[in-house]
Amino acid sequence: MTKLQLSVISAGASGLCAIKNAINYNCEVIAFEQTNKVGGLWNYTDETERDEYGLEIHSSMYQNLVTNLPIEIMCYPDEPFRDQKESFVTSNEVLNYYQKYAEKYELKKYIKFNHHVIRVRPLGNVIMSEVLNSEKWEIMVKNLREDKFETFVFDAVLICSGHFSQSFIPKFKGQMTFKGKQMHSHVYRSSHIFKDERVLIIGGNNSAVDLIIEATNNSKYATIWSHHLNNKPDLTQFNGRVIEKPDVLKMTETGVRFTDGSLEECSLIVYATGYLYSYPYLSIDSGVTCNGDYVRPLWMHCLSINKPTLGFIGLPNLICPNQMFQLQVEFCLTFMTKRKKLPSKEQMLEEYELDMLERWKKGLSKRKGHFLGHKAEAQKKYYDELAKKANIEGIKSCIVKIHSHAHLNRSKHFTNYRNVKYTIIDENNFIVSPLQ
Structure with a gap:
């Protein structure tokens, strides 16, 4: 039987995993990577807007970043980080992990570097495929080094370009009249920018914290924090250098008025408000829709229901990253290579609609259409369901439990939650010990 011709878009964390597993699934694979490196967003650059070819910079990496998840759950299954005392490591150590992974499995020979994806579109019934149905995918790329366009045809596509490049900035009354500086966390690079500024951070997730x-350690003024977290954070650990505020009501020339009526002067506003899902290269007839909030309709948040030869890896957020990437990749490949027969389109749509209905009933916004959250039960349910449907190995319980524990610890101890070491005992158990 003819091998499945598979395209992988991007060579970041999920892309490398997709390439490696595609080889294991006996596919012929070509990956397209816009930069000249593996590792995706873990590659630091001083540039914040455009690269040397005039294309958008995808990395949000800043100087001196240390992971907010322990490496015990950031590794691919059966590919642990090197032995070390710390559970929370620098971005350079994470990048080195991906580089070593690519070297170990000789993945670079499957990657076309400096190739920018222009368009991904289905070819309909033009070309017959022995592996799947009659539909194939045409991918147009620009070879940046040679400044020329190239076209390829594949049986299936795995999109691994992530969702941390298209910044989301909420709109507020008076936003354009504010005379200070405004920026999204995506373009933040170094803490020196805080030195002489009265800083307002808007947002409640990990990047905001x-x-x-960074701001409290470097600004001579107290940092203002606007959020709507359900659980009130303990700000005593900031030694009185954080002023907590509710949501923004409107902006003035020199500051911000909040929904409680209070007004604070500031000179720099940083939006740690997340990202939009964006896949501008997908043609209008690709079978999926995405207006920034979530991709639909997808079976199990990763496989296109209308065209199941198209998969998305890594859409859910607040997850066990590389562990989930592996699971989603194997899930998609299992059905793309016909190792297992897909359910009917009607059945997949029914499951999808029930899942989304549950989300809306919980009060989740459209921007949380792929939200898993930090609760171990919700994550484990999703991971187990992926494994069961594809008859593949799932994620160990201890991994999900560590993720939940790390989140809870971080929410209680903003400034020193990294001062612990996680040690996995077996598939279900782990221990936490203070760093010596």
Whole structure:
């Protein structure tokens, strides 16, 4: 039987995993990577807007970043980080992990570097495929080094370009009248920018907390933090250097008025408000829709229901990253290579609609259409369901439990949650010990 011709878009964390597993599934694979390196967003650059070819910079990496997840759950299954005392490591150590992974499995020979994806579109019934149905995919790329366009045809596509490049900035009344500086966390690179600024951080997730720590350690003024977290954070650990505020009501020339009526002067506003899902290269007839909030309709948040030869890896957020990437990749490849027969389109749509309905009933916004959250039960349920449907190995319980524990610890101890070491005992158990 003819091998499945598979395209992988991007050579970051999920892309490398897709390439490696595609080889294991006996596919012929070509990956397209816009930069000249593996590792995706873990590659630091001083540039914040455009690269040397005039293309958008995808990396959000900043100087001196240390992971907010322990490496015990950031590794691919059966590919642990090197032995070390710390569970939270620098971005350079993470990047080195991906580089070593690519070298170990000789993945670079499958990657076309400096190739920017222009368009991905289905070819309909033009070309017959022995592996799947009659539909194939045409991918147009620009070879950046040679400044020329190239076209390829594949049986299936795995999109691994992530969702941390298209910044989301909420709109507020008076936003354009504010005379200070405004920026998204995506373009933050170094803490020196905080030195002489009265800083307002807007947002409540991990990046917001990291930036608050950076600002309080470097600004001579107290940092203002606007969020709507359900659980009130303990700000005593910031020694009175954080001023907590509710949501923004409107902006003035020199500051911000909040929904409680209070007004604070500031000179720099940083939006740690997340990202939009964006895949501008997908043609209108690709079988999926994405207007920034979530991709639909997808079976199990990764496989296109209308065209199941198209898969998305890594859409859910607040997850066990590389562990889930592996699981989603194997899930998609299992059905793309016909190792297992797909359910009917009607059945997949029914499961999809029930899943989304549950989300909306919980009060989740459209921007949380792929949200898993930090609760171990919700994550484990999703991971187990992926494994069961594809008859593949799932994620160990201890991995999910560590993720949940790390989140809870971080929410209680913003400034020192990294001062612990996680040790996995067996598939279900782990221990936490203070760093010596």
